[in-house]
Each structure stands twice: as C-alpha cells, then as structure tokens.
Amino acid sequence: MSELLERAQRILDSAKGTEEIEVYLSTGVDNEVQAYQGAVEQLSSATSSGIGIRVLTDGPAGARVGTAWAGSLDESAVSDTLREARDNARFATEDEFVSFARPDGVAPASLELTDETVLTTPLDEKIAMAIELERLVRDGDSRIRQVDSANYSDYVAEAAIVSSTGIQATYARSGAYVSVEAIATDGHGDQTGWGLSAGRAPRELDIHEAANDAIRRATRMLGAVKPASMRCTAVFDPRTAATLLAIIGGALSGEAVVYGRSFFANRVGEDVASSLFTLIDDPTDPRHFAASVFDGEGLACRRNILIEKGRLLGFVYDTVSARRAGTSSTGSAVRGGIAGSPSAGCRALQLVPGDIDQAEIFRRVGDGIYVESVTGVHSGVNPISGDFSVGITGLMIRGGEMAEPVREITVASTLQRMLLDVRYVGNDLEWLPGSAAGQSLAIDGIAVSGS
Amino acid sequence: MTNTLVERDVLQRVIGSALERGGEFAEIFVEDRTTSSAVLDQRRVEELSSGRDRGAGIRVVVGDTTGFAHTTDLSERGLMGAAQAAASVAREGGGGVREIALGPLANYPTHATILPGDVDKAKKIELLRHADDVARSEGSSITQVQVALGDSTRRFVVANSDGVFAADHQVRTRFNISCVATGDTGMQTGYRPVAGTRGFELLTPDTVGEAARGAARQALTKLAARPAPSGDLPVVLAGGSGGILFHEACGHGLEADAILKQASVYAGKVGQRVASPLVTLVDDGTVVGEWGYLAVDDEGRPGTRNVLIENGILTDYMWDLLRARKEGRASSGNGRRQSYQHLPMVRMTNTYLLEGDAVADEIVAQTPRGVYVAQLGGGQVNTATGDFVFGMTAAFLIENGKITAPLRDCNLIGNGPDVLQRVDAVATDFSMMPGTCGKDGQQVPVGTGQATMRLSSVTIGGTAS
Numbered sequence: 001m002s003e004l005l006e007r008a009q010r011i012l013d014s015a016k017g018t019e020e021i022e023v024y025l026s027t028g029v030d031n032e033v034q035a036y037q038g039a040v041e042q043l044s045s046a047t048s049s050g051i052g053i054r055v056l057t058d059g060p061a062g063a064r065v066g067t068a069w070a071g072s073l074d075e076s077a078v079s080d081t082l083r084e085a086r087d088n089a090r091f092a093t094e095d096e097f098v099s100f101a102r103p104d105g106v107a108p109a110s111l112e113l114t115d116e117t118v119l120t121t122p123l124d125e126k127i128a129m130a131i132e133l134e135r136l137v138r139d140g141d142s143r144i145r146q147v148d149s150a151n152y153s154d155y156v157a158e159a160a161i162v163s164s165t166g167i168q169a170t171y172a173r174s175g176a177y178v179s180v181e182a183i184a185t186d187g188h189g190d191q192t193g194w195g196l197s198a199g200r201a202p203r204e205l206d207i208h209e210a211a212n213d214a215i216r217r218a219t220r221m222l223g224a225v226k227p228a229s230m231r232c233t234a235v236f237d238p239r240t241a242a243t244l245l246a247i248i249g250g251a252l253s254g255e256a257v258v259y260g261r262s263f264f265a266n267r268v269g270e271d272v273a274s275s276l277f278t279l280i281d282d283p284t285d286p287r288h289f290a291a292s293v294f295d296g297e298g299l300a301c302r303r304n305i306l307i308e309k310g311r312l313l314g315f316v317y318d319t320v321s322a323r324r325a326g327t328s329s330t331g332s333a334v335r336g337g338i339a340g341s342p343s344a345g346c347r348a349l350q351l352v353p354g355d356i357d358q359a360e361i362f363r364r365v366g367d368g369i370y371v372e373s374v375t376g377v378h379s380g381v382n383p384i385s386g387d388f389s390v391g392i393t394g395l396m397i398r399g400g401e402m403a404e405p406v407r408e409i410t411v412a413s414t415l416q417r418m419l420l421d422v423r424y425v426g427n428d429l430e431w432l433p434g435s436a437a438g439q440s441l442a443i444d445g446i447a448v449s450g451s
Numbered sequence: 452m453t454n455t456l457v458e459r460d461v462l463q464r465v466i467g468s469a470l471e472r473g474g475e476f477a478e479i480f481v482e483d484r485t486t487s488s489a490v491l492d493q494r495r496v497e498e499l500s501s502g503r504d505r506g507a508g509i510r511v512v513v514g515d516t517t518g519f520a521h522t523t524d525l526s527e528r529g530l531m532g533a534a535q536a537a538a539s540v541a542r543e544g545g546g547g548v549r550e551i552a553l554g555p556l557a558n559y560p561t562h563a564t565i566l567p568g569d570v571d572k573a574k575k576i577e578l579l580r581h582a583d584d585v586a587r588s589e590g591s592s593i594t595q596v597q598v599a600l601g602d603s604t605r606r607f608v609v610a611n612s613d614g615v616f617a618a619d620h621q622v623r624t625r626f627n628i629s630c631v632a633t634g635d636t637g638m639q640t641g642y643r644p645v646a647g648t649r650g651f652e653l654l655t656p657d658t659v660g661e662a663a664r665g666a667a668r669q670a671l672t673k674l675a676a677r678p679a680p681s682g683d684l685p686v687v688l689a690g691g692s693g694g695i696l697f698h699e700a701c702g703h704g705l706e707a708d709a710i711l712k713q714a715s716v717y718a719g720k721v722g723q724r725v726a727s728p729l730v731t732l733v734d735d736g737t738v739v740g741e742w743g744y745l746a747v748d749d750e751g752r753p754g755t756r757n758v759l760i761e762n763g764i765l766t767d768y769m770w771d772l773l774r775a776r777k778e779g780r781a782s783s784g785n786g787r788r789q790s791y792q793h794l795p796m797v798r799m800t801n802t803y804l805l806e807g808d809a810v811a812d813e814i815v816a817q818t819p820r821g822v823y824v825a826q827l828g829g830g831q832v833n834t835a836t837g838d839f840v841f842g843m844t845a846a847f848l849i850e851n852g853k854i855t856a857p858l859r860d861c862n863l864i865g866n867g868p869d870v871l872q873r874v875d876a877v878a879t880d881f882s883m884m885p886g887t888c889g890k891d892g893q894q895v896p897v898g899t900g901q902a903t904m905r906l907s908s909v910t911i912g913g914t915a916s
Contacts, residue, residue, distance in 0.1 A: 044519035071504035088499035229682040379829035379842025380862030389861035389912040391840035410912025447914040449681040
C-alpha cells in the first residue's frame with residue numbers, strides 16, 4: 001500500500017457513527033524554467049500537497065454532503081478540514097440521489113502514466129532545453145524579432161482516493177512540456193505564433209518541432225488582412241478542433257443534462273451530428289495526455305462512445321448525476337484538484353479519424369477559411385444555448401490551396417448547427433494537452449465577420 | 452500579538468540566507484488564506500465548502516534571473532529550505548549570509564465590517580434561497596437557477612532585502628447567479644455577479660434580489676433574441692458593462708512586462724496619441740471596497756491611482772517591482788500574485804474610463820443603427836498584435852435611435868489602438884463591474900468601469916448578414 005493510501009486510510013478510521021467519509025490526497029513536484037535572451041529568466045521548483053475531505057450523513061429524506069480542503073497534509077490541517085467538512089454537511093439539503101461512489105466491479109486499466117526520468121533528468125538539462133528552444137526560434141528565421149517566452153515545465157503527481165463506501169484508488173502521472181511564443185515582423189506589423197511539444201518526460205519532447213511550429217505560425221501570418229464578411233466552409237486545424245471538441249464535451253456531461261443545462265438533453269438516439277462524427281471519451285488510451293486509471297471518485301475510467309456516426313448514444317456520468325438520471329456512473333467524475341468536488345465531465349476526448357489528410361481536405365473544400373488560432377472561447381461560446389462566436393487568425397483557402405493570411409475576424413454559428421455541418425474529418429489526429437485530441441475538421445455554413 | 456504570520460527576526464534571517472550565494476534582491480511572501488463557498492442548485496443546497504491554504508513563496512533575483520520556491524512549512528527550517536532552493540539560480544557564489552534589517556511594519560487592516568468567520572452559515576443559505584425565489588418569480592420559463600456565494604480572507608506578510616515589510620488583511624465577498632430560461636427556440640442564459648473587497652455587509656436581500664431579477668430578466672429577454680449581426684456597426688456600451696473593453700484593448704498592452712519585452716503594440720508610445728481625446732484611462736488600486744482594491748500590492752507597495760491615458764495621450768505603463776528596478780524607477784503598485792505559490796507580475800487593479808459629458812439616452816438617440824450592449828462577458832487580447840475580442844451576453848439592436856430587438860450572444864473583435872480612436876461619445880452614468888483576470892495561468896480579482904459610451908464602428912461577430 002502506498003504511503004498516501006495509508007494516510008488516507010487513517011483519516012477514514014476517524015469516521016463517527018454512521019457518517020461516511022471520502023478522502024482525496026494529492027502530492028506533486030513541479031519544475032518550471034523560462035528562458036529569455038539566452039539565459040534563465042525564471043526558475044521555480046516546488047513540492048505541494050493537499051487534502052480534500054467530504055463527509056456524508058444520512059437523514060430521513062436523503063443524504064447531505066459537506067466539503068472542506070487544505071493545502072497541507074499536516075496533522076492539524078487534516079483535523080480542521082475534517083471538522084469543517086462535518087459542519088458544512090449540516091447545512092446541505094437532504095437529497096435522495098446524493099451518494100459516494102461504491103466499487104462497481106469494473107477493473108482498472110493497466111496504464112503506465114509516469115516516466116521516472118522526469119525526476120532523474122538533471123535540472124541543467126531541462127534549463128538547456130528551454131534556452132536551446134529560444135535560440136532555435138530566434139535563429140530559425142530572420143523575420144523573428146522577439147521570443148516572448150520559451151518555457152520548459154514538468155510535474156509528477158500522485159493522488160489517492162479512499163472512502164468508507166469501499167473506494168480505494170491510487171494513481172500517479174508525470175508530464176513534461178516545452179512551449180514557445182514567437183513574434184515575427186515584416187517591418188509593417190507583428191504577428192505571433194505558438195509552438196508546443198508535450199510528453200510524459202523530457203526525453204519525449206521535440207524542441208525542433210515546437211520551434212518550427214512557432215516560426216511557421218508566426219511568419220505565415222505576416223501581412224494578414226481583415227477580409228470582408230462572408231459565409232463559407234471553415235477548416236479547423238487540430239488545435240482549434242480540439243478546443244471545439246472540448247466545448248462539445250461540456251454539453252455531454254450528464255450533470256449538465258440532468259440540470260437542464262445542455263442542448264443535448266432528451267436527444268439520445270437522435271442524429272445530432274454528421275455521419276462522419278464519432279466522438280469517444282477514452283481515458284484508458286495511454287496516448288492521450290489526460291489518460292487516467294481512475295476517475296475523480298476512484299472508479300475505474302472506461303471508454304465511453306458518446307456520439308456514433310452522428311447519433312447521440314449517451315452522456316458521461318459521475319455517481320450523483322447518474323443516480324439522478326436513473327443510470328450508473330460511467331467512471332467520468334472529474335475534480336479540479338483538492339478544492340474541487342467531483343462532477344461529471346469528459347476527460348480524454350477523441351474523434352475517430354477520417355481517411356483524408358489536411359491537404360486533401362483543402363482540395364475538396366476548394367474555397368474557405370483555415371482557422372489556426374481562436375480567442376474569446378469563454379466570452380463568445382454559450383454551451384447552454386449553443387451560440388458560438390470566436391475571434392480567429394488563419395489563412396484563406398483558395399482553389400484548394402492555402403492562400404493569404406487573415407486576422408481580426410470572428411467565425412460564428414451554433415454548436416448544434418456545426419455538428420450537423422461537419423463535412424470532412426481529417427486523419428491527422430494530434431495528441432494535445434487538455435481534455436481533447438484534435439484533427440483537421442471542415443465545417444460548412446460558418447459566418448465570418450470582417451470589415 | 453504579532454500579525455505577521457512569521458516573526459520579524461526569522462524573516463530577516465531567511466532573506467539573508469537567500470542571498471548567501473549572491474544576488475541583488477530577495478523577498479519572502481507568507482500567506483494564510485481561508486475561503487468558503489455555498490452553492491444552491493435547483494433549489495437544493497448542494498455544497499458548502501471551506502478551504503485553507505497557508506505557505507510561503509521566496510524569490511531571489513540575480514541579474515536578469517529570478518529563482519523561486521514555495522513551501523507549506525512555515526518553520527524557520529522549512530523557510531530556510533525554500534530560500535536555498537530559490538537561491539540555486541545564483542551560481543557565482545556570494546559573500547556569505549547578508550544582514551537584513553527590515554523597516555517598521557506597514558500594517559494594513561481590512562475595511563470589512565462583517566468578517567466571513569462571523570457569519571452564520573444558515574444566514575448565507577437564507578440569502579441564496581431568497582435570490583432563487585426572486586429569480587423564479589420572474590416567470591415560469593425560468594427552468595434552472597444556480598446561486599453561489601463565496602468569501603475569502605487573505606492575510607499576508609511580505610518582506611524583502613530592501614527593507615520593505617508590510618502586512619495586509621484582505622476580505623473579499625462574492626455572489627453570483629446564473630439562470631436558464633427555456634422557450635420554443637431553445638435555452639437562453641442570464642448571469643449577474645455582485646462582488647467586492649468587503650465583508651458580508653456587501654450582500655443584503657436587496658442587492659442579491661436585484662441581481663437575481665436582472666439575471667432572470669436577461670435570460671427571459673433573450674428567449675426572443677435573434678442572431679446578432681455579422682460585420683461593422685456602431686456599438687453603444689451601457690455604463691459599467693464596457694470597462695472590459697479597455698482592460699483588453701489596452702490594459703494588458705500597458706503592463707510593463709509586455710512593454711519591456713517589446714511584446715506590446717504600445718511599446719515606445721508614451722507621450723503619443725493612442726486614443727480618442729475622450730479617453731482618459733486610470734488604473735486605481737485605491738478604490739476602497741471595489742473588487743480590484745488593494746491597500747498594498749503583493750510586493751508591499753501601497754495601492755496607487757495611475758493615469759495611463761490622459762485625453763488620448765499615453766502617459767505611463769503599469770509596473771511591478773522587478774520591471775521597475777530594471778528601469779530605475781518606482782513600482783506603480785501593480786505587482787500581484789494569485790497566491791504564495793506564484794511569482795508576482797504586472798497586473799491591473801481597477802481599470803476605468805473617466806466620465807465624459809454626454810447624456811446616455813442621447814447617445815442612443817443619436818445612433819440611427821447599431822448595437823446596444825447591456826452586459827459584456829469577458830474578453831481576450833494578443834498584446835503583440837493588439838487584436839482583441841470581448842463577448843456580449845446581453846445586447847439589443849438600435850434602430851432609428853431606439854433600443855429594439857434582443858440579440859443572441861457573440862464576440863466583438865477589434866484592434867486595440869484602432870478601436871481606442873473610435874470612442875466618439877462618453878456619458879456621465881459611471882459604474883463598475885467585478886471580474887477575474889487571467890494571465891499566464893494566474894487569476895486575480897479586478898474591477899473595470901466606464902460610463903455609457905459609443906464606438907463609431909466595431910466588428911460584431913454574429914451570423915446575421
């Protein structure tokens with residue numbers, strides 16, 4: 001038994017009477033290096049730990065839960081946290097659907113998500129990567145006038161969830177990233193481009209790929225113009241497509257559905273998307289950076305097909321939303337660290353790849369717009385009404401080829417419409433940090449607002 | 452009784468030790484934060500949560516390099532360990548432990564009158580229920596109401612090798628309500644926040660009731676909304692709703708970290724015209740009670756009122772300690788950090804446009820065709836290009852000088868220096884809005900404000916031609 005699990009178990013033993021307790025413990029080590037002008041600009045290293053406790057008490061009309069957390073594992077913090085959680089439970093509304101997860105017999109996937117070389121790689125090597133990344137971008141193209149930041153970061157995290165309802169889960173993961181933002185100029189104006197490489201350890205990172213990506217994105221935007229408003233087909237690149245999929249994933253949360261906050265409610269069995277569209281949430285796929293053995297309540301993660309060939313098959317549930325919907329958890333509880341309570345959410349989305357590459361999509365689309373970056377997702381997308389409007393930069397597609405760069409425009413539609421209007425799905429699946437992987441995605445009927 | 456979390460002599464020894472291997476500057480920031488939140492969802496009290504975060508962050512500056520480490524162990528041994536980790540960026544070796552003499556403690560008390568710890572939890576729930584009742588009483592089409600209340604008490608002490616020694620006690624309280632209305636055309640949403648650097652006195656049945664009514668009416672009104680236009684139109688921003696425009700259009704671009712890296716379109720433009728003469732923009736940490744208020748910033752510098760743009764002319768940028776040291780000037784009190792686990796950087800506080808002399812109703816009456824934005828919902832900017840977006844969450848068409856049909860949500864897009872020139876009317880009905888500003892992964896509370904104003908033209912990212 002891991003040390004973390006033992007500590008969690010000891011806290012469980014302090015349960016009083018008939019109350020149930022769930023303990024979530026986490027520890028982590030983080031390193032971050034920022035390079036600037038050939039030297040280290042910032043270097044930080046930290047270890048952190050924390051605890052989240054939920055206490056559940058039963059009453060005549062159902063159960064009540066109280067929550068508390070602390071950013072420390074010392075004895076007094078733990079006992080204060082337990083006391084606060086207990087007190088908070090007194091004020092919750094009794095609810096017949098409220099419950100902690102109970103073991104459901106689904107076996108956890110066997111995944112190795114930690115690469116120990118994160119810890120054994122000397123800090124100097126990590127620093128050298130950030131500095132070299134910056135140099136590659138600065139020296140890679142004469143039009144690069146500045147590298148705003150070149151970063152290396154990594155982490156190793158471990159967590160344990162135990163409950164008096166029989167949950168006992170522990171898991172660990174590591175990650176390493178490099179990212180760089182380049183500013184290119186043509187003497188008239190500046191454009192930016194962002195490059196990234198991600199893995200579970202520094203040895204998986206490709207700084208050349210990240211540097212080239214940043215350079216390519218920044219330089220090909222030079223001379224970008226604001227085009228006239230139009231309606232056309234938009235081709236989202238893998239990164240922006242992943243952003244779109246993550247938004248769709250939010251509306252597929254069983255919690256949003258049971259609370260009447262999803263436009264997918266009451267539509268199971270209907271065709272909600274183009275027949276090219278098969279969306280899967282699969283945290284058991286180790287290629288996904290968000291892969292996980294257990295969910296936020298300690299149940300085994302599993303593969304859930306949400307939309308198959310356009311047809312809505314179902315939603316992802318945690319324990320409570322599943323009970324409200326009269327079904328069982330899909331092992332899809334997510335929680336935002338120690339301070340967050342479990343809720344239902346997609347963790348590792350992927351769209352089943354199509355059979356054509358990006359160049360072929362361009363050829364078939366003929367004329368349209370290529371969406372390379374999006375802004376204002378939090379301000380212009382309403383996942384409840386489905387209204388979708390984001391600022392973008394990208395390139396025009398003319399005669400099946402990438403043409404002039406464009407900026408200061410928005411693309412808009414509704415999420416409902418966009419799903420039905422998916423015309424091509426690329427085969428260029430890219431694994432990205434975040435809750436969704438992405439590939440090129442062509443969507444018809446997009447309103448482009450320009451001058 | 453000391454309220455510095457860690458004793459003065461310990462702080463002095465830790466800072467001295469941090470500079471043992473060399474370096475020009477060291478700082479320790481010790482923070483103790485308690486938070487609580489309560490959520491009412493579908494009439495049920497779903498969750499009461501309490502949290503506590505306590506620790507120290509230590510940074511050491513050597514030339515252009517900053518080393519940083521943080522710890523939850525506030526014993527002298529724990530702090531010394533973090534100091535050594537932060538100091539590992541100093542590789543030259545130094546002259547041994549430095550003697551540090553901190554100045555007198557500058558202690559800032561909170562202005563809150565009802566402290567979060569003194570509020571009965573049942574009383575909070577009563578308020579949530581009241582808001583829920585008010586929202587639902589607005590109409591049977593209100594199908595979903597979520598109400599949340601949260602508070603945070605943040606005590607910190609910051610001390611550095613220049614002798615700065617300050618302690619602050621910040622109390623913030625926040626309420627927000629989200630409503631969903633359902634009709635023939637689908638679902639629409641309404642949202643209202645109430646937030647201040649205040650205690651529980653901020654929230655009364657009247658203030659939360661008014662917010663609840665506003666959120667419910669917004670959702671109900673939008674049931675009849677038509678798609679927003681696509682393309683350029685004049686836009687009138689209601690008082691209080693549009694401060695986010697300046698936050699994005701130029702606020703981030705006036706932060707000295709972006710300026711010193713030549714990563715802002717406003718670099719090198721002090722003294723030049725960057726906006727319409729109607730624009731006088733201020734960043735002001737001294738507005739007591741506002742969401743972005745700070746008695747002292749997270750580097751121990753008192754909150755300050757800074758004029759950024761005066762009658763359209765750029766007067767100054769915003770500065771934190773590190774960036775100010777590089778330029779041999781003083782910080783402008785804009786050094787902020789999300790928590791002890793983060794390095795401070797240049798951040799806004801309360802950013803607002805000074806009032807003009809137009810009359811709000813007349814601005815609308817003098818707009819033959821355009822869009823009236825009653826509420827904005829956030830935004831984002833690329834400081835290097837100046838392109839920014841901001842979202843409208845409650846908006847209407849203006850036809851023949853009158854506010855008419857409600858519009859569906861969408862983003863507006865523009866380029867900062869260009870849009871600032873297009874401010875062609877500013878009224879007198881000034882008000883402020885609370886918001887959360889994200890930068891490089893750190894969230895801090897900020898205020899934005901302005902009176903009703905008009906942009907002669909801006910691109911509206913809707914779908915209707």
